[in-house]
């Protein structure tokens with residue numbers, strides 16, 4: 001497993017972390033670990049945009065957008081957006097010091 005990754009995967013509601021088990025069942029009946037395939041069923045190739053937090057292994061049962069489970073990714077994007085938003089104010093008024 002790579003340790004330099006900043007992406008963390010856990011439920012946005014209860015912070016339950018996927019344990020690598022096959023806790024998700026597709027509408028075709030296939031059961032698999034949805035985080036191994038980023039929400040795509042390996043049997044029928046249906047792309048799931050939402051992921052339910054599985055109650056059996058300790059989750060809360062709440063269904064969230066699949067992307068919301070990836071928190072390092074969100075933080076990275078948020079940082080880039082914030083940097084872009086704050087940069088213009090800092091460079092447009094360099095002499096504005098009181």
Ligand SMILES: [Zn+2]
Pocket residue numbers: 026027028029030041042043044045046
């Ligand atoms: Zn399927």
Ligand SMILES: [Zn+2]
Pocket residue numbers: 011012013014015016053059060061062
């Ligand atoms: Zn949860």
